[in-house]
Amino acid sequence: MLRYHVLGPVRAVRPDGTDAVLGGPRLRALLTALAAEGGRAVAPGALAERIRSADAPDPGDGGGIAALQALIGRLRRAVGRDAVELTPGGYRLTVGPDAVDVFRFERLTAEGLAALEGGRPADAARVLDEALALWQGPPLLDLPDGATDPLAVRASRRHAEARLGAAAAAVALGRAAAVLPELTALAAAAPLDEPAQALRIRALAETGREAAALAAYEEVRSGLADRLGTRPGPELRALYGRLLAGGGPASRGAGYADGAGDGVTGRAGRTGGSPAAPSPTPPPFASPLPYPPAHRAPRRGNIPARLTSFVGRNDELGEVAAALAAHRLVTLTGPGGAGKTRLAVEVADRTRPDDHPDGVWLAELAPVRDEAAVADAVLTALGVREPALPARSSGPPADPLTRLVEFLCGRRLLLVLDNCEHVVGAVAVVVERVLGVCAGV
Missing domain, CATH: 1.10.10.10 (Winged helix-like DNA-binding domain superfamily/Winged helix DNA-binding domain)
Structure with missing residues (x-):
């Protein structure tokens, strides 16, 4: 083929x-x-x-x-x-699921970012490097107006996430010096992207350039103040506080890398004449960290790390969260590139863990080409394999939708089904069956 x-x-x-x-x-x-x-x-x-x-x-x-x-x-x-x-x-x-490079790239990127979020930087580095090797230039280059096609826009966004994720994995593996030029380029291209800036600052510190790291923080702080009228988020301020505390990267402990945790509570210090501000308790819809802090118990699920800041849209966040609190099914619609996926993921990840003790899970349906494969794709996203399901004493093997319902019954979790439009009929069948039988989903 x-x-x-x-x-x-x-x-x-x-x-x-x-x-x-x-x-x-x-x-x-x-x-x-x-x-x-x-x-x-x-x-x-x-x-x-x-x-x-x-x-x-x-x-x-x-x-x-x-x-x-x-x-x-x-x-x-x-x-x-x-x-x-x-x-x-x-x-x-007539193509198979992985026969077109852009869809293989999206799948590998999602897998790599999930590995990074799950604390497996070596796996993340391997998968993200494989994804980035597929990128040979702008997507849909030979198509008129291809640059504005929703697929091209989405793939370009995922390319930036893959680059930053691969750099984050390298830093976590102790290879900060090797990826510092890449991080410098990424940070220069997105001066207001706090996760990218935090990772660059961390890499500078990890390579012994702490004065440069402090100067980089001041550049970010002044840029946010001048252009957005805001100050750095809690993760950047916590990273700044750790830099001010002094000592080599190894002495800071595992939590230093994540730029979160105790914050800069009452710790004075200056760089470029600007004091370190106290870190307040984050608001209910605070911008998420690029990866979970080491001291925080990771919530169950597979929501990928967000490698760019989420600025504004507080009204939409609150509106969707309220709808989710009142209804078991919430649907976000809109034109391609409007930000439906990011909004859904932000709301899902900011829900209280007690509301969904069995986790928050994202099923990416963009690579699914056959409607019959939708239930299997959701099972895969949930990490379900045949042995994990109840044994059957006799009869033929259960179909994927039956296995999905069997797995979900008795569990309390939040499920995000993304990119449904091309298989919407099959998704509707799956959703109706799950909601009708599984009261905790």
């Missing part, structure tokens, strides 16, 4: 490692548009419109659907007739 690359220039790679020859911008745009659907069908009219501005129609090629049909013929000659299928819903690439 061919593998398709849309991170950077589009490529179709045969099993023997050779590239299919893709001539002309319209042919490359067509392949990019189909690959970006990950195996879903695209109506001919929508497909023709999506690639229309890639180039003028070929002479004698006709226009609209006729031109598209001619392009489909050329694409089949390049990648194989069976690689492009005409279905009642339109044209689709």
Whole structure:
């Protein structure tokens, strides 16, 4: 089976490692548009419109659907007739779940960030390095207006998270010096991103450059004050306090790295003429830490580390939290790139652990291409494997939805189902069954 690359220039790679020859911008745009659907069908009219501005129609090629049909013929000659299928819903690439690099990249990034959140930096470094190796350039580069496509926007955001996560894993593994140039670049690109700035400051301190770390903190503090009218959050202030306490990185203890905990309660100190402010109790919707502090008991679940600050949207946070307190099912809708995922994850992670003693869990459904695989994807997100379920004395094995319901019954947890729109029918069936049987979900 061919593998398709849309991170950077589009490529179709045969099993023997050779590239299919893709001539002309319209042919490359067509392949990019189909690959970006990950195996879903695209109506001919929508497909023709999506690639229309890639180039003028070929002479004698006709226009609209006729031109598209001619392009489909050329694409089949390049990648194989069976690689492009005409279905009642339109044209689709016959691809497996990991055959398109952007979807594999998203899956690996989610796994790597979950490993980092779970305190497994070595696993996180390995998986995130594998994800970043797939990134060969901007996503959907050969598609007209590809830079504004929701998939490209999402992938670019995940790329920044993967880079920062890989750097965080390296720092946790004692390789701060190796990733300091990368962290410096990331921090320069996002001067108001507190988790990125905190990680850079920590790396400076870990490499013995504590004066530079204090100066970097002052730059962040003044930047936040000048541009947002705010001061650093509790994690940055706690990190600053630990820097002021002096001593080498090793003497600070495991909790130093996380930039959280006891804060700077009443500890005086100056850098660049600015006093260290006391660290107040965070408000109910305080910005989360990039990874959990060592002294805090980690909550159960798989919510990934957020590697960028969450600024504003307090009204929406409160509104969604209130809805969640009153209803067992809350749905967030809106256009692509509006921030539904981030809002849902923020609200979920800020709920009280006592409300969901069995954890807060995120099932990423973007890589799922088959509606029949939705329940399996949720089971995988929950970490459920067959031996963990009740044994059956006889009869055929239970279907995935039955196994999911069996697992969830009697548990009290919060489940976030993300990117549902392309499998919404199957998601509705799963949600109705779970809510109808599992009162604690």
